[in-house]
Amino acid sequence: MAALGNFFKEFGPVVQAQPALAPMVSQLLCFALRRYKVGAELEETVEKAMNKVQERLENPPPPQPDPVEQAKIQQANIKAQAEGQKSQMELQIKQIEAQAKQQQVAMEAQAEQQRMAMEAQAQKMDMLIKMLEHQQTVREHHLNAQQAERSHQLNMEVAEHKAAEAKKPKAEG
Secondary structure, eight states: OOOHHHHHHHHHHHHHOOOHHHHHHHHHHHHHHTTSSHHHHHHHHHHHHHHHHHHHHSOOOOOOOOHHHHHHHHHHHHHHHHHHHHHHHHHHHHHHHHHHHHHHHHHHHHHHHHHHHHHHHHHHHHHHHHHHHHHHHHHHHHHHHHHHHHHHHHHHHHHHHHHHHHOOOOOOO
């Protein structure tokens, strides 16, 4: 086990620096293990493990971003998100203002319609009053004409009566 530990200490950095040397290091390790009874059992496991090591070294994971850069990116994302929310809120405010303006215009239009309806009703009432006044004036003129005619007839009857009285011999008395 101590020999394996030393082997990995020596060849680990070599394989990391030169991944192409991984198959050779794997073969050396297998050669060293074959001398022991469990070596044959471990050989397949060692080969699989070394293949994985080689594959990982040939295709290393992407490097971790610099914490400072990552913080800057995160800060930029937060700022962009805040700007987006701000824009969305401004849009909502504009929509609410537009709705309020539409409601105000609708209310003003309705008030104008009501005012016009009331004016039309007032005009109708004025016309009705004038018509009734005219009818009253016509009736008064008609009544005055009838009264004048009756008065004239009465005057005529009185005049005829007086004339008839004047023609009658006067009774001596």
